[in-house]
Amino acid sequence: CGRILAAASGADGMVAGQVLDTLHAPRTEAEVTEVHRLKTGAMIAGACCLGVAAAGGGEDLMAAARGYAQELGLAFQIRDDMLDVCGDQDAFGKPIGSDAEEGKVTFVDLLGLEGCGRAVRAHTEAAKAAVADFDADGFLAALADSLAERNK
Structure with a gap:
């Protein structure tokens, strides 16, 4: 379990993503995707x-x-970027437009709101497909759907 946690949080995971996000300032869809994958x-x-x-x-x-x-993470992040543009600040829990104020390039900048909506649906369906053989009670599929439709 320690190796799993170290891989997720360390130099091959969240730390790497934070370094890329902070030092590189991702600008392309591939770069933004890689940061959020990590x-x-x-x-x-x-x-x-x-x-x-x-x-x-x-x-x-x-x-x-x-x-x-990985698919759920991308769907979550794309939805987060959408909410940063058109969400309810009280429900969202952070100031709307904070990514733009920080000069961050988001999926909304790259794909537009409609494109983001399509991407959220595609990543959500891919997430559900990844576990379809193992999700007998449908919990993981329901979680993916819930995150894709969240307002906060």
């Missing part, structure tokens, strides 16, 4: 993989959990 995706992957490890799951479940987490 930050949000790695954080969710760590949690998912810790659950698989605790349950005694094998590499097939680990791979499914990582795929789910």
